[in-house]
Amino acid sequence: MNSRVFHRHCHSTLPVAVRGEGAYLFDQNGKAYLDASGGAAVSCLGHNHAGVRAALHHQIDSLAYAHSAFFTTESAELLADKLAEHAPGDLNHTYFLSGGSEAVEAALKLARQYFLEIGQPQRTRFISRRQSYHGNTLGALAVGGNIWRRAPFDPLLIPAEHIAPCYSYRDKRAHETPFEYGQRVANELEERLLVVGPDTVIAFIAEPVVGATAGALTAEEGYFSRIREICNQYGVLLILDEVMCGMGRTGTLFAHEQEGIHADIVTIAKGLGAGYQPIGAMLASDRVYDAVSNGSGFFQHGHTYMGHATATAGALAVLNAIQNENLLPNVVHKGNLLMDRLHQRFAENVHVGDIRGRGLFIGLELVKDKETKQPFDPVTQLHARIKNRAMELGLICYPMSGTIDGTHGHHILLAPPFIISTEQVDELVDKLGNSIESVIKEVTS
Numbered sequence: 001m002n003s004r005v006f007h008r009h010c011h012s013t014l015p016v017a018v019r020g021e022g023a024y025l026f027d028q029n030g031k032a033y034l035d036a037s038g039g040a041a042v043s044c045l046g047h048n049h050a051g052v053r054a055a056l057h058h059q060i061d062s063l064a065y066a067h068s069a070f071f072t073t074e075s076a077e078l079l080a081d082k083l084a085e086h087a088p089g090d091l092n093h094t095y096f097l098s099g100g101s102e103a104v105e106a107a108l109k110l111a112r113q114y115f116l117e118i119g120q121p122q123r124t125r126f127i128s129r130r131q132s133y134h135g136n137t138l139g140a141l142a143v144g145g146n147i148w149r150r151a152p153f154d155p156l157l158i159p160a161e162h163i164a165p166c167y168s169y170r171d172k173r174a175h176e177t178p179f180e181y182g183q184r185v186a187n188e189l190e191e192r193l194l195v196v197g198p199d200t201v202i203a204f205i206a207e208p209v210v211g212a213t214a215g216a217l218t219a220e221e222g223y224f225s226r227i228r229e230i231c232n233q234y235g236v237l238l239i240l241d242e243v244m245c246g247m248g249r250t251g252t253l254f255a256h257e258q259e260g261i262h263a264d265i266v267t268i269a270k271g272l273g274a275g276y277q278p279i280g281a282m283l284a285s286d287r288v289y290d291a292v293s294n295g296s297g298f299f300q301h302g303h304t305y306m307g308h309a310t311a312t313a314g315a316l317a318v319l320n321a322i323q324n325e326n327l328l329p330n331v332v333h334k335g336n337l338l339m340d341r342l343h344q345r346f347a348e349n350v351h352v353g354d355i356r357g358r359g360l361f362i363g364l365e366l367v368k369d370k371e372t373k374q375p376f377d378p379v380t381q382l383h384a385r386i387k388n389r390a391m392e393l394g395l396i397c398y399p400m401s402g403t404i405d406g407t408h409g410h411h412i413l414l415a416p417p418f419i420i421s422t423e424q425v426d427e428l429v430d431k432l433g434n435s436i437e438s439v440i441k442e443v444t445s
Ligand code: PLP
Pocket: 040, 099, 100, 101, 102, 104, 133, 134, 135, 136, 207, 211, 212, 241, 242, 243, 244, 245, 269, 270
């Protein structure tokens, strides 16, 4: 197709998606693709969900949009109530946006404004982690820790410091227990705070399970508790970015429920709208909200589509479906099954270095040599080739090149829909196995 759409890869020729049904997408030629990554961890309910479709029709038939400066809507209010009810801690104040980067931008600005409201204007910087991704807008990019995404746009808007991620596959020392390792890397936050001056720092921002740059990287037990402790000690806010790992993807509605901590601000998107509508949200705790509410009374932010009636109606229907269809136990069950099947399939494969994740959020890290963990040369473009091969075989998986010691590591991220069946898990593993094995054979021969 001669496309006038400005595609990210300018020279790509993409199939035309015309239909979605459950776990599958279909192109213009009727070819089926098992959507094993929900695009980029978006389509958590699968495609063409009848309940969500009906809710969207119902909303559009009465009101598609009303600007948030003039009106609130029933769907926005009900969705905010539901999120507050199920979020850990006192994240009682939901600010709606249109996607993940917008949610992160709002979180960064709200955190900054919080300190202005309470008379600490000297707090101007953020700390985040290498190997993290918080979005592609310039503020979100500034806190993100993925070197190749940031480098071309330096200098970035916001001063940000980066510490180590919790990445045991690469960094844990042989003598350390997982707990000791987690504490060591969490303590890097305190060390960095003391170097830059704790009272210059606004917040620490992290993904509870790292998605797009490291392939479903979970933290060791105790890591996030220690992070919370350090933030409390130095009066720094904790922002958790659940844009990718939130909304049930890891088996609980919020991923950080499993860390046993409370955050000051949380961002969500992707699974919130499940692809039926573009929507994101920032959830603020009472303390943060009250500072603004009792201070200037005005959050200096806003977008045209925030609280969009149709988007919030769609997201409300998504959340209802997750609850009413009791999908979270299936996330855990099928997640465990998928993990087992992947381990079986790749047990003998010397290039699948690590398989990790939680729930239906699973990453594979591909290496040239399992013993040394040496990554493949970036010029191989292994991740992109595997994505293309998988598409040829009728599978959508999410390819990533992260950053390992300044070079590009290759990962494949899986985020299939919460409704995935056992047969579809088998189909996924089979097609992924064939894709990875055939591409690696080409690259290594
Ligand atoms: N934060 C995280 C953790 C993400 O994974 C992403 C996208 O992948 C974003 C923010 C940005 O979201 P969006 O692409 O909707 O702007």
